[in-house]
Amino acid sequence: MQGGVNLSVLDAVTLAASAGECVAIAGSSGAGKSTLLKCIYANYRAQAGSVCVRHRGGWVDMARAQPREVLDVRRYTMGYVSQFLRVIPRVPALNIVMAPLLAAGTEPTMARARAQTLLERLNIPSRLWPLPPATFSGGEQQRVNIARAFAPQPPVMLLDEPTAALDEVNRSAVVDLIRDARRRGALLVGIFHDHSVRTAVATRLFPLRPSGASA
Numbered sequence: 001m002q003g004g005v006n007l008s009v010l011d012a013v014t015l016a017a018s019a020g021e022c023v024a025i026a027g028s029s030g031a032g033k034s035t036l037l038k039c040i041y042a043n044y045r046a047q048a049g050s051v052c053v054r055h056r057g058g059w060v061d062m063a064r065a066q067p068r069e070v071l072d073v074r075r076y077t078m079g080y081v082s083q084f085l086r087v088i089p090r091v092p093a094l095n096i097v098m099a100p101l102l103a104a105g106t107e108p109t110m111a112r113a114r115a116q117t118l119l120e121r122l123n124i125p126s127r128l129w130p131l132p133p134a135t136f137s138g139g140e141q142q143r144v145n146i147a148r149a150f151a152p153q154p155p156v157m158l159l160d161e162p163t164a165a166l167d168e169v170n171r172s173a174v175v176d177l178i179r180d181a182r183r184r185g186a187l188l189v190g191i192f193h194d195h196s197v198r199t200a201v202a203t204r205l206f207p208l209r210p211s212g213a214s215a
Contacts, residue, residue, distance in 0.1 A: 010035060010046070015189075015206055019155070022178060022188040022201050027208035033191045036208065037158045039063070040189065041080050042070045053078060053156060075104055079154040081162045085133055085141040093136070094119065094129040097147045104152050111151075118147040122173050138165045143173075150177055157181060159190030163197050175200045 010032045017023045025033045038044040040051055042062040051062040055077045060069055074080070079100075094115055101111035119129060122143040133141045142165045149157065159178070163171040171194065178201045181188060189206075192198035198205075 010039065013049075013208070017187050017189060019185045019187050020182055021203045022182055022190065024198050024202035024205050025189065025191050025208055026198075026205045031208045033208055034160055037080070037160050037189065037191065041074070041078065041158055075100070076152075077154055078156040078158065079149040079152065080158045081146055081149045081160060083142075083161050083164060085145040089134060090132050092130045093124065093133050093144050096133065096144060097151050100148060100152045106152070114151055115147065118151055118177075119144070121177065122147050123170055139167065139170060142166060143170060146174060146177070150181065153181070153184065153186070155186055157186055157188045157190075159188060159192075161191050161193055163192070163194055171197055 013032075013036065015023070015036075025036060027033055035044060039046050040053070040062060042051070042065065046063040049063065052059045053062055053073055055073050060073055062070060062073065065073070094112070097115035097118060098108075098111045101114060102108065106114070116126075116129070119126075124140060124143055124147070128136065128140070133144050136144070142162070146162055162178075163174050166174065175197060178188060178190075182201075182203075188201075190201075192201065
């Protein structure tokens, strides 16, 4: 609802995806691509329909789940890479990447090693690891964001333009991470405006049209 007007962003959208896929959501600006990802992650709650995610051997409807269920899915099953890094000020980059691992019960030494490996793969110099990312460049912040999301190796990953702020070398590093995730059986659903990245990682496209547009 906006200004007393009901704005339908997503209408009659059906998407089914399986382990080992990388589904690229395609569509024009305003079609609702980021909105769809946020509905899957339950940042936005769908007013109708269901958003079913396989979790702990059963199914959770993210559109109807209680907050504690949503948090449990996010901790153990679903990762999310947004276009922006939102972190607590003054927390070192290494700690930020370690945080989801520690929250899921990973032993601290293993969590640290995993975080260091990812930061190295994403070309974040070790001299920056003890520093808070607020002072980093936009591309460096995005790579910390990506490392944090990939660290716990969740079965489902949502990617909202993960390479938008990156140069060719670092785009290639992210492509490798996505391919690795697919090889281990993860399901990835993402928005990739860079055609070369989309071609490199997507197993199929999911066209999304603005609500009310004709086919």
